[in-house]
Amino acid sequence: MSDDLLLPPTGWAMNRRSALGLMGASALTAGLMPTRVIGQTASGEEMITSHGYSFYGDLKYAADFPYFDYVNPDAPKGGQITLSERGTFDGFNRWASKGNPESNSGVVAESMFARGAFGAAPPADSLTDSYCLIAREVEYPANKTYCVFHMRDDVVFSDGSPLRAQDAAFTHNLFLEQGIRSYARAVSRRITGVEVIDDLTIRYTFADEISRRSLISQVGGTPIFSERWFNETGERLDSPSVASPLASGPYVVEDYDINRYVVYARNPNYWAWDHPTNVGRHNFDRVRFEYFADATAEFEGFKAGVYTFRSEGSTRRWATGYDFPNLNEGHVIKQEIPSGNAPNMSGVIFNTLKAPLDNRNVRHALQLALNFEWIKESLQYDLTTQTVSFVQNQDWEAKGLPEGKELALLESLGDLVPPEMLTEEVVTPHTSDPSNPNDRRNQRRALRMLAAEGWTVNDAGRLVNEDGQTMDLTFLVISSWDDTRKAIIDRYVNTLQAWGVNVVADEVDSAQGQQRFLDKDYDIIHTRILTFAAAGTGLNQLFGSETAEVSSYNPSALRSPLVDAIVEAALDTDNREDEVTALTALDRALRYERVIAPGGFVPAYWVAHYDMFGRPEELPPYALGVLDFWWYDEEKHQALIDQGVLS
Known part of the structure; x- marks a missing residue:
């Protein structure tokens, strides 16, 4: 890699x-x-x-x-594949901060x-x-x-x-x-x-x-x-620019209209078409991305043939939206393709830079406001499975009590390890009543936990600390997010408000949202934390204290001496068995920190595309590869044109 x-x-x-x-x-x-x-x-x-x-x-x-x-x-x-993006863009310097x-x-x-x-x-x-x-x-x-x-x-x-x-x-x-x-x-x-x-x-x-x-x-x-x-x-790497840095890749920017579309074309001067790592890859002459302001316009564009390949991320749309003429007549193919990737840990994430979210017990209490069972049945058509681990379904997923080499590793870290991590089973998500979005049992439990940390409900129904200050939180929402994601956020915010938390959903456009995300200018956000399969130094960017405040890969800004020590232990291993042991301990420690109320995942790629592409019969385990090793079928495309499906 x-x-x-x-x-x-x-x-x-x-x-x-x-x-x-x-x-x-x-x-x-x-x-x-x-x-x-x-x-x-x-x-x-x-x-x-x-x-x-x-x-x-x-x-x-x-x-x-x-x-x-x-x-x-x-x-x-040859040919062109067209995909969609949501939101806006202001240039082509991907490496700018x-x-x-x-x-x-x-x-x-x-x-x-x-x-x-x-x-x-x-x-x-x-x-x-x-x-x-x-x-x-x-x-x-x-x-x-x-x-x-x-x-x-x-x-x-x-x-x-x-x-x-x-x-x-x-x-x-x-x-x-x-x-x-x-x-x-x-x-x-x-x-x-x-x-x-x-x-x-x-x-x-x-x-x-x-x-x-x-x-x-x-x-x-x-x-x-x-x-x-x-x-x-005179360009700078740290500044936005409409200029694309000069490099040697197989594609270059051919055409664009800011916030509307961009076309990447195969580089006519590319030096490595016949290199073994490239044979059978980079097959499209052009890759075009159409930009849409919101999810509804984006899907309507696909139905109309404005773009030709779609990766679906909405359970509601997957369950109910794929009923339109081009699909029913066989011009669009809808597929569920198994994925060998571990899912990312996605859900409601707490910014630990902000009080009172720097308190683990407060985070634990606020986790209880997320009713995954209700979300799954009411918003996700029973199509998702809750993520319980940062390395879901992998051999290094922490389970039960630590034992053997994992226990020995944790014990070697001394006082950095909370005693309950050694004596209690690994943290797993709470369960909730699917019939009521605000589970009263979890509410009572959460309010008891908050009271122990000095937060109680006053006569006005507001959650206040010992100084009478309300718990004020801002949930950052990006306007281009899909309706299901926004509905999950709305439900979570409503539940917290019912508990007396003064929380608001602050919806902003994608450009403002991107900058606020990079600046960690939010209390809560619904996003993801990347999974991991090995002990690379990138783990320090994901979870390390040193870069927590500036790393865009650490949305919770987690700063844990225990996590730091486990990452270093993982990096020091010289065989896979010990590496897996350390990664298992890392999963256990991350779950203990309670920086996220986990959402759900689907163990497959949901894709739909116009019948004009080919792909290998057997896909590799770790990539769908549509922009890597799929290809354009000219005869099929022409047939769609002849039938008036595409222009």
Whole structure:
């Protein structure tokens, strides 16, 4: 996996494949191909050179692999696929910490290791592997104190100018100086030096006495931009811009109308169409995104053929909305495709920077206002399952009491571990009465818990503290969110108000909402926390105290010395068994913190599309891949045109 330390989310597929967002390493798989040991350092350390990287030293694909197993190497190239986005955008600098960039604009960039053009990282059949792309080889000692990338000599930017090691070094430093704060802070502590050896060779040196878990995959996954372009244009990475940074990716911005649409076209100067990591991929000549102000207009646009592929996120619409002529006549295909990804932990999230939400017991009490059982039956058509774990249905999901190696790990952390974590079963969501959105039993329980923390209901029915101050909370809502999500928020807010909490739902447009989210200018928000499958240093951006206030991947701003210690323990493991033990303890600790009232998930992709696309018969486990390895069928498209379905 490429982006171990997390840059801003890059693209349409990111929201649908976040299970892979934090890879440093994962389990070994049968039939893996070993890397190649070629010599020793002066101190006798083994030197390894390879066509890719996996922390445990093994790769699924051999150096001479022709293409990934799951792609169709003969997939036709051509045509256009059109998808939808909701909200607004103000430019194409996806890496800016300000503004509201077009959500797919990271597609223009590549790195030493192969990246996913629209967010889904290759290969989609392994959680462990990264394969060289701009680099032809990566070289490193067995102790992973540094790495050297030997680059290809045929790589060019989209304007045809050569990409060299100096550009990679410039980009690394650019992210440190102008990049997203949590990323820059984490990288600067771990990567101590970048040396350009020659035009095609670059060395990264890593800090002493830190985990080597994912540093090679980190530097190998960093996007590379043109130094000359930034110098000539005066553009900055930390500022919004309608200019797309010059990079080497397979797609470039071809056309756009701010807040209406954007078209990404296959790069005519792209250097790597025949590279093994690209064969059977990037098959559409054009990928167009139509922007809509709200969910209703968006769905009506699909029914009318304004866009041709839709990933459905609304249970109500999936259950009741797919009854229109183009679907009933067979022109639109509706499918439920199994997903091998763990679901993200989504739901009502509390910002722990804000009092009284910095109190775990207050958060616990406010969790009880979310009646998932009522939501599932009344708003979600009984189609969802409640998420109980940050790593739902994975081998490292915490269950019951800690025991064995997990118990030993927790005990080794001493006073950081609350005694009840050792003696009580792992935290699971409360249950509620599905017949009443405000479960009276949970209300009584919550008010008792709040009273113990100094919050009681006064004669006016308001929840106040010992100084008579009301509990005032703001729930941030984005206007472009779908009706079901807003209905869940409304129900939750109404319940809290019935308990005496002075809470308001503050609905803002997507641009304002994006900035407030980045600034953590909210008390409560309905969003997600990414899942994890391995011990990568990106865990510090998700859950670490050091970057909590600035990380856009930590919406609760969790700051827990216990979580920090478990993450460090996970990073220090050198085998998968111990890694799984640490990840299990991490799930247990995160659930103990009660930063989220969990919502539900569906273990499948819900998709609908006009009958004009092809895809491999067997999809890989970790990606739907519509913008990666699906393709355009010209004959089917023409048939839809001939029938007047599409123009």
